[in-house]
Amino acid sequence: MKTNILPAIRLTAVCVLFFGVFYTLAVWSVAQVVPGKGKGHTRIYNGKVQYMNVGQDFSEDRYFWSRPSATDYNAAGSGGSNHGPSNPAHLKEVEDRITHFLDHNPEVKRADLPAELVTASGSGLDPHLSVAAAQIQVKRIAKVRQVSEENLLKLIEKHTQKPLLGFLGPEYIHALELNYELDMLESI
Amino acid sequence: MPTEILGILCTYLLVLAAAIPLGRYIGKVFSYEPTRLDVLFNPLDRLFFKLSGIDPRLPMSWKEHLQALLTINLVWFTVSLFVLTNMEWLPLNPDGNPSMSADLAFNTAVSFVTNTNLQHYSGESGLSYFGQLTLMVWQFVSAATGMAICSVVFLAFSPNTTTRLGNFYSLLVRSATRILFPLAFLGAVVLLLNGVPMTFEGKAAATTLEGAVQEISRGPAAAFVPIKQLGTNGGGYYGTNSAHPLENPNYLTNMLETAFIFLIPIAMVFAFGYVIRRKKLAWMIYGVMTLGFLLLVIPSVLNELKGNPVISTLGIDQRLGSFEGKEIRVGAASSAYWAINTTVTSNGSVNAMHDSMTPLTGMFAMVGMMVNCFYGGVGVGFLNFFVFIILGVFMGGLMVGRTPEFLGRKVEAREVKIAMCIALVHPLLILGGTALASHLYVTDPVEYAGWLNNPGFHGFSEMLYEFTSASANNGSGFEGLGDNTPFWNIACGLVMLLARFLPIIGPVAIAGLLISKKYIPESAGTLKTDTATFGLLVFAVIVLVAALSFFPALTLGPLAEYFSLYY
Numbered sequence: 001m002k003t004n005i006l007p008a009i010r011l012t013a014v015c016v017l018f019f020g021v022f023y024t025l026a027v028w029s030v031a032q033v034v035p036g037k038g039k040g041h042t043r044i045y046n047g048k049v050q051y052m053n054v055g056q057d058f059s060e061d062r063y064f065w066s067r068p069s070a071t072d073y074n075a076a077g078s079g080g081s082n083h084g085p086s087n088p089a090h091l092k093e094v095e096d097r098i099t100h101f102l103d104h105n106p107e108v109k110r111a112d113l114p115a116e117l118v119t120a121s122g123s124g125l126d127p128h129l130s131v132a133a134a135q136i137q138v139k140r141i142a143k144v145r146q147v148s149e150e151n152l153l154k155l156i157e158k159h160t161q162k163p164l165l166g167f168l169g170p171e172y173i174h175a176l177e178l179n180y181e182l183d184m185l186e187s188i
Numbered sequence: 189m190p191t192e193i194l195g196i197l198c199t200y201l202l203v204l205a206a207a208i209p210l211g212r213y214i215g216k217v218f219s220y221e222p223t224r225l226d227v228l229f230n231p232l233d234r235l236f237f238k239l240s241g242i243d244p245r246l247p248m249s250w251k252e253h254l255q256a257l258l259t260i261n262l263v264w265f266t267v268s269l270f271v272l273t274n275m276e277w278l279p280l281n282p283d284g285n286p287s288m289s290a291d292l293a294f295n296t297a298v299s300f301v302t303n304t305n306l307q308h309y310s311g312e313s314g315l316s317y318f319g320q321l322t323l324m325v326w327q328f329v330s331a332a333t334g335m336a337i338c339s340v341v342f343l344a345f346s347p348n349t350t351t352r353l354g355n356f357y358s359l360l361v362r363s364a365t366r367i368l369f370p371l372a373f374l375g376a377v378v379l380l381l382n383g384v385p386m387t388f389e390g391k392a393a394a395t396t397l398e399g400a401v402q403e404i405s406r407g408p409a410a411a412f413v414p415i416k417q418l419g420t421n422g423g424g425y426y427g428t429n430s431a432h433p434l435e436n437p438n439y440l441t442n443m444l445e446t447a448f449i450f451l452i453p454i455a456m457v458f459a460f461g462y463v464i465r466r467k468k469l470a471w472m473i474y475g476v477m478t479l480g481f482l483l484l485v486i487p488s489v490l491n492e493l494k495g496n497p498v499i500s501t502l503g504i505d506q507r508l509g510s511f512e513g514k515e516i517r518v519g520a521a522s523s524a525y526w527a528i529n530t531t532v533t534s535n536g537s538v539n540a541m542h543d544s545m546t547p548l549t550g551m552f553a554m555v556g557m558m559v560n561c562f563y564g565g566v567g568v569g570f571l572n573f574f575v576f577i578i579l580g581v582f583m584g585g586l587m588v589g590r591t592p593e594f595l596g597r598k599v600e601a602r603e604v605k606i607a608m609c610i611a612l613v614h615p616l617l618i619l620g621g622t623a624l625a626s627h628l629y630v631t632d633p634v635e636y637a638g639w640l641n642n643p644g645f646h647g648f649s650e651m652l653y654e655f656t657s658a659s660a661n662n663g664s665g666f667e668g669l670g671d672n673t674p675f676w677n678i679a680c681g682l683v684m685l686l687a688r689f690l691p692i693i694g695p696v697a698i699a700g701l702l703i704s705k706k707y708i709p710e711s712a713g714t715l716k717t718d719t720a721t722f723g724l725l726v727f728a729v730i731v732l733v734a735a736l737s738f739f740p741a742l743t744l745g746p747l748a749e750y751f752s753l754y755y
Contacts, residue, residue: 004259010240011357012263012329015364018236020325023369027376027411031386038386040406040434048395051404053383053437056396063398067516075404076283076391077312078428080513080541082668084646085496086749090512090544095502113504115495116511122431122523122540128516130508169195169439170508170519179397 045180051075055127056176061104062144063182064129064137066175067116068097071124078123094118107139128172131160147185155181192521195443196489199525203447203454210451211458211470217366218339218359219346219463229366236361244361247352250700253340254693256356257333261301261689264326268297271322281316282390283405288314295677296323302688303330303565305416305423305536305663306680308672312405312427317388320425324412328372331419331452332364334567337692338456339363341574342463344699345595351704363567367452368418375414378444383437386410409435417448420565422536422663430526430539431515442518442539446526449535453563456570464595469718473573476723480562480730485528488549492524496546497753513541524549531556534565536663543641543650543666547753550666551746554653557660559734560614565661568688571695573726578607578698579733580726581717590715597702610694614659615737617683621655622648622741628675639676641668645752649745654680659687 031038041052057073058066066073070081083090097118102108117133134156142149159178163169216223237244248256271278272293276286288296292308299306300323309315315323336359343353380386385406392404409425413435416423423429430436430445454474461470492514495506509520518526523540530537531553542553556562561572578594582604585592592599626648629636640647650666657664658680665671671680716722 004256005263007240007242007357008256008260008263011236011242011361012260012267014236014239015329016267016322016325019328019364019369020321023328023373024321024324024408024411026373027380028386028388028408030377031380031410034380036383038380038410039389040385040387040392040404041383041437045397049392050397051392051394051402053433054394054402054404055433056398056402057400058398060398073396073400073402075402077310077405078426078432079310080428080431080544080667082541082543082641082666083512084543084642084649084666084668084749085498085510085512085546086644086646086753087642091498091502094499094512098502098504110503111505114508115499115504115506116508116514116516118504119499119510119512119514121511122513122515122538122544123426123428123433125428125433126515126517127433130516132505132507133516163191164195164439164443167191167194168198168443169522170192170516172516176397183397 050176052174052176053127055121055125058175058179061140063179064134064141064175065117066129067126068118068120069124070120073125075125078125080122080124081120105137105140108136112136127174127176129175129178131156131171131173134173134178141182145182151185155185192519195439196521196525199443199446203451207451207454208458210455212462214367214455214459215462217362218342218459225366225370232365233361236365237357242357244355244358246355248354248356249351250340250353250696253337253353253356254696257337257692258689261333264301264329265297268300268322268326269293271319272296275316275319278316278318280318280321280388282388283316285313285316291674291677292672295681298681298684299663300326300423301330302661302684303334303419303421303534303568304658304661304684304688305421306658306665306684307423307663308677310427311425317407320412321408323423324415327415327419327421327423328364328368329360331368331421331566332360334565335363335367335456336360336567337696338567338570340696341571341699342460344703345464347465349703368415371418371448372415375418375444375448376410379410379413379441382441383434384410384413384441385434413445414448416537417445417535418452420449420453420533420535422530424537429537431541433515436539438517442522445537445539446522446529449526449529449537450533450563452566453533453569456567460570466718472718472720472723475720476727477562477573479727480559481528481532484532484552484556484562485525488524488528488552489521491546491549492520510546513544515540527553528556530664531662532559532562532564534560534569534660534662536657538664541667542653542664543668547746547750550649550653551742553664554656554742554746555735555738557656557662558614558618558738559730560660561730568661568691572691574695575607575610575691576726576730576733577717578603579611580722580729581715583729584722584725585715588715590713593708593714594702594717596707596709597705598708599702603698603701606694606698610691611733613690614687614734617659617687618652618655618738619741621658621679621683622652624679625651625655638670641670645745645749649749652741652745655683658683661688
């Protein structure tokens with residue numbers, strides 16, 4: 001122990017310098033030359049900065065709704081519901097969301113409602129929608145915005161990100177991009 | 189859905205393809221053979237040891253290795269305690285996050301020094317950037333500790349072994365700078381290009397399209413995330429770990445982060461084969477580990493894709509699988525795959541909430557941690573497997589009436605006793621801890637009402653999972669558990685300490701004792717260890733010793749929940 005304590009302290013200090021300071025600064029330097037400079041990918045929509053990788057709450061009828069969030073899209077404190085599969089409270093919560101969705105989308109059949117649209121995401125900040133979850137909302141949005149369902153379906157298709165390299169992983173839709181384009185569609 | 193399965197398959201195959209050459213490289217690093225990166229790292233090594241006043245050529249016996257390891261770990265623990273309880277006034281705290289309470293700081297310090305990364309706090313609000321970066325340093329060096337001590341066992345069985353087995357500090361620095369650092373840096377660049385934050389600015393305020401105000405936590409995440417994955421650490425930068433879209437923004441980063449979980453654990457097996465010049469033995473070990481891994485991962489992926497039967501009774505469409513606690517860009521299949529990957533390797537990062545997974549997936553995740561050597565943590569996973577090899581050699585030797593020996597050394601009572609004790613520490617800590625917690629909860633359910641987020645069998649699973657994760661040095665959780673209380677902080681802290689250092693001391697002692705014995709060349713009477721038959725025997729030992737001791741506890745939790753849901 002005695003023979004080891006001084007070398008251990010000094011080696012720890014060197015490790016802190018190398019991994020804590022040098023490595024961090026090296027990564028930070030690379031960040032200065034990548035898009036967004038390490039502050040997050042952003043885009044300006046309607047003059048406001050939007051953080052593209054962070055999900056937003058969309059619950060108005062004129063937008064494609066985003067997924068439920070256990071933390072109300074709190075990007076300063078992410079979280080899931082952590083409800084177990086057998087939890088009666090979980091069941092009730094999902095049932096309430098189904099009722100709410102069907103109230104606002106009377107044309108939709110219960111059996112067609114995708115589960116991902118009524119279950120909370122892991123982070124509470126899921127920026128994406130599945131294709132089915134977007135399509136199921138077309139009738140509602142078409143009515144509210146007075147646009148044709150066909151145009152909306154085309155918009156969805158345009159914004160569907162194919163699996164990585166065409167064959168790896170799921171396909172998904174960026175809810176914010178889709179909704180922004182939806183606003184643009186109307187202003188044309 | 190087929191593309192989701194292809195994504196998993198490709199990830200696995202790419203990792204295997206990379207692990208074989210990486211294993212060779214790691215083997216060279218450990219046996220001090222020249223590599224192409226020496227131009228960079230030899231001068232760096234010299235700088236490290238000049239500044240720390242260490243002679244890296246001074247060889248150590250196995251006892252000296254352990255003394256060095258324990259001392260430097262104590263230093264890391266002390267520094268962590270200081271930083272975590274003083275973050276309030278230390279620099280790099282733009283969000284003004286508070287210091288930790290004493291019990292939480294104890295738990296967190298132990299957690300990161302022992303390579304567990306169990307987190308009873310949430311990164312966004314529980315740590316300053318200074319705290320995050322301090323823990324990141326431990327993510328490098330605690331992983332390197334496991335690799336260094338594992339390499340001591342490798343060197344013990346190398347063809348030209350002596351009782352002096354290299355220098356601990358030298359092996360530690362080599363592991364951290366030559367293996368972890370370059371990979372982590374490459375990973376960080378990829379993450380940066382995909383939008384993972386790397387800034388020292390505080391929260392950003394933004395207005396959503398619907399007009400709500402959203403505060404967005406940022407920080408030096410891109411540096412933190414790759415080493416969290418590579419070193420089987422697993423402690424997330426953000427509270428929800430790699431489920432968070434800033435920590436894991438798309439499927440490409442998800443593949444990379446998944447790959448980083450089990451790349452080094454597999455490579456370590458091939459490194460062993462390289463150092464001791466027995467490739468076939470390495471493939472036997474890889475085969476047994478892979479068999480165990482597949483048995484856990486396949487049913488888990490299928491279960492998550494099938495969805496939650498309770499949600500099915502509500503009559504909605506579960507085509508994509510069970511989605512509570514999961515992210516769209518990851519998908520159900522890759523979430524289940526990650527869940528098993530992270531638990532068999534003692535990593536513990538998550539990209540979906542394990543608490544919300546279907547009962548059997550939750551159980552397989554627990555089994556992965558209970559066995560803790562199907563690939564296992566960097567370095568320590570191999571040491572756990574080594575314990576089972578010793579037990580396998582002993583049982584196999586007795587069954588066929590041959591002298592139990594491993595790589596030319598007789599395995600006798602003393603080694604087997606150590607191996608058996610180490611194999612039993614794990615169930616003792618898990619079952620003892622869970623029993624204690626259950627007892628407390630049952631005697632005073634009002635006082636401890638805040639513990640469990642879920643009623644019934646699942647609530648029991650939350651407690652069982654927590655102790656399993658602590659004892660496996662895993663760090664994932666059924667996060668519904670209200671675990672930031674003195675009981676959980678202290679109990680899990682103690683479990684992590686014992687479960688980290690005993691399974692390091694045991695195998696190193698066994699190796700040290702074995703090589704002090706006379707070398708007996710292989711003969712017709714030797715029980716061959718590099719055959720499929722012996723592999724199956726080791727597998728059987730693992731099932732008997734590890735899995736079965738936990739079966740009664742599993743029936744009370746996930747199995748009971750499964751039957752209540754499906755039948």
